[in-house]
Amino acid sequence: MKIYKTNSGIVIHHQENFYWTSENWDAFINRPQLYGEILEELSSLDKDPLYERRIESDLLAPIGTQEVWAAGVTYYRSKEARMDESKESGGATFYDKVYEAERPELFFKANPIRVAGHRQAVNIRKDSTWNVPEPELTLFISSHETIEGYTIGNDMSSRSIEGENPLYLPQAKTYQRSAALGPCLFVPEKPIPSETEIHMEILRDGKLMYKDHVAISKMKRTHTELASFLFRECEFPAGCFLMTGTCLVPTGDFTLRENDLVSISIDGIGTLTNKVAQRS
Numbered sequence: 001m002k003i004y005k006t007n008s009g010i011v012i013h014h015q016e017n018f019y020w021t022s023e024n025w026d027a028f029i030n031r032p033q034l035y036g037e038i039l040e041e042l043s044s045l046d047k048d049p050l051y052e053r054r055i056e057s058d059l060l061a062p063i064g065t066q067e068v069w070a071a072g073v074t075y076y077r078s079k080e081a082r083m084d085e086s087k088e089s090g091g092a093t094f095y096d097k098v099y100e101a102e103r104p105e106l107f108f109k110a111n112p113i114r115v116a117g118h119r120q121a122v123n124i125r126k127d128s129t130w131n132v133p134e135p136e137l138t139l140f141i142s143s144h145e146t147i148e149g150y151t152i153g154n155d156m157s158s159r160s161i162e163g164e165n166p167l168y169l170p171q172a173k174t175y176q177r178s179a180a181l182g183p184c185l186f187v188p189e190k191p192i193p194s195e196t197e198i199h200m201e202i203l204r205d206g207k208l209m210y211k212d213h214v215a216i217s218k219m220k221r222t223h224t225e226l227a228s229f230l231f232r233e234c235e236f237p238a239g240c241f242l243m244t245g246t247c248l249v250p251t252g253d254f255t256l257r258e259n260d261l262v263s264i265s266i267d268g269i270g271t272l273t274n275k276v277a278q279r280s
Helices: 025-029 035-046 052-058 078-084 092-099 159-165 166-173 224-232
Strands: 002-006 009-014 017-021 069-073 104-109 119-124 134-143 147-155 178-188 197-204 207-215 239-245 261-266 270-278
Touching: 002 025, 002 052, 009 035, 009 052, 035 147, 035 178, 069 147, 104 166, 104 224, 134 197, 134 224, 147 224, 147 239, 147 261, 147 270, 159 166, 178 270, 224 239
Parallel strands: 069 239, 119 270
Antiparallel strands: 002 009, 002 178, 009 017, 069 104, 134 147, 134 239, 147 178, 197 207, 197 261, 261 270
């Protein structure tokens, strides 16, 4: 099933039907065995004749008070790209070590006010010369450390800043509208299958600048492994979102520009589309 957060409440899409509830977002999604819990409640919810308008015009990012975290160097292609961007600063070997290490790279990405939703703008930094989107399957993990759902994430990255020095990672990754989530929270009965594919397209003035796809089976680490490391010394009272890393990396001669259109699709979830902007 798919759960949409809107200005007027929560829309639930299950099979051919749409339902609506005004329940608090955090309380609604932060439950273990979420799929079964919602399934039991559907018979008591009203069917929603306004779902099209809500989803088209009132859609919000599927996040409440949760933090967004991210994992890095979880795909081999990501390791290569991060090593390439850091070779001049002497930091390239860090990423090789992280890829092979027992402990994954995990970092804080964004709080809710820095997250864009579907059809909202994501930003590039004015002080960065090399900016890219990073399409990522994103986990919703409940406060009980259970993976309850999935969404699409765009981990916007200022690679020129990170390439100067690995210690600049927070500035390269965390700024206003540096993350996007959406369009929904996908809550399946079983974990998402390993053959699930991530697709990304970048358009500039209607011209296709980049297109590629990858199966999440290419990830080196498991979703439960990443979640367990994140929860080792952190508590998340309303649950959290965890971006699981990227393998789709545009070539080094490409950088995002204002008004570019980034579309990320993941099988079973949908498509997250964001226009690129720069803060004035």
